[in-house]
Amino acid sequence: MKKIDVMILGGGIAGLGAALKAREQGRSAVIFEANSRAGGLLDNFEVEGFRFDNAVHLSFASEPEVRKIFDQTDYYTHPADAWNFEQDKWLRHPVQNNLYPLLANEKVGLIKSFLQRPELEGDDYESWLRHQYGDLIAERYPIRYTQKYWATPAASLSTTWIGNRMRRAELDEILFGTFTSETPNTYYTKEMRYPKKGGFRAFITPLITDSCIKCDYKAVAIDIDSKTVTFSNGEKIQYTTLVSSIPLPKLVEITQSVPSDVEEAAGQLVATSIDLISVGFNKNLVKDLWFYIYDEDILASRAYSPSVKSSDNVPQGCSSLQFEVYSRGTDSSYKKEELIESVIYALEKMDIAKTEDILFTHHKHLAYGNVIFNHGMEIQRNRVRDYFNAEGVKTIGRFGEWDYLWSNQSFLSGYNNI
Structure with a gap:
């Protein structure tokens, strides 16, 4: 049986x-990747000559490493200018600092x-929001968007995830x-970086090139006692050190002889999944980098433009x-046709595009999007x-640590936990 130092x-x-x-x-060290190529959430895909990332990715990393x-x-380098759509109006982000387009009585x-x-x-987060903004x-805004x-x-x-992600009210x-409408940008970063070629994945291409990676190796069983991992192709490999970015509930599921209290704790951990509806247009219609959507009659919560x-x-x-479009749990709450219909409706409602401008729509489902910070989640996660x-x-990683981690x-x- 093969043995690897760092698996x-x-x-x-x-x-x-x-x-x-x-x-x-x-x-x-050898990386074992379940998919046909490395990259994870930072990977991308192509549709009819258009490239799309796995959800919105922009870098504002400051760490030297x-x-x-x-x-x-x-x-x-793009300015961190985001927008918000509500009914028939576009408001700059953060919305509470940009109420200018509203009617006078609404503002009052x-x-x-x-x-x-x-x-x-x-x-709880709702109490925090009401205290911050009234x-x-x-x-009208963050409570609706949260759902x-x-x-x-x-x-x-809970409120443990907020950090600097939400602008406090002043x-x-x-x-x-x-x-x-001439308000200063108060986003938590002033600039966003994105590769000129190759999509966001290009940022990690040097790491991929220099690493030893075995793709199409999905771990299906882990024996901690014998330090052995079994893969879906039937191969069994031993390790000296095991490092895992597999989502914690899944890691517990494939690990043998896990104590019942740990299994119970893992069962309490929940994340969102993401449905990505990607749209290609036959002309240059989009000027904004990304925007948030508050209306409940539109399923999507936000959108971004790869072409920008x-x-x-x-x-x-x-x-x-x-x-x-986000759902609670690893499965989508929506049918593909329902998602596409909603996006086409949104494009017309937001006056972005008409049906004749659309070359294609494409659907992709990601089983893991964001960790959900239910009350007491950290207790179960830490167990x-x-x-x-x-x-x-x-x-390691967003779902290995089970935390709200950006790409940096x-x-x-991973880098600091070896």
């Missing part, structure tokens, strides 16, 4: 980061509600944005959009991670 399960950015660190330590890798690839009501915002009474702003993006009511979420910013990120993603004279850590198995953080998760 890495998963060829996404976390696994690639782990392989890099192992090489720097002079250790022999990450920039050392990413900066090997020529990139464009929203600001009055903000000034009367309640004290923070609970530790009831009317919270109900679409997290497929979970805001009251069921009275002077809100007032300023009601009188003028880089013209290399589309044939000359064309443009593209990709819409993201699972502590078990594997005690058994010498290192869990996922890279460091």
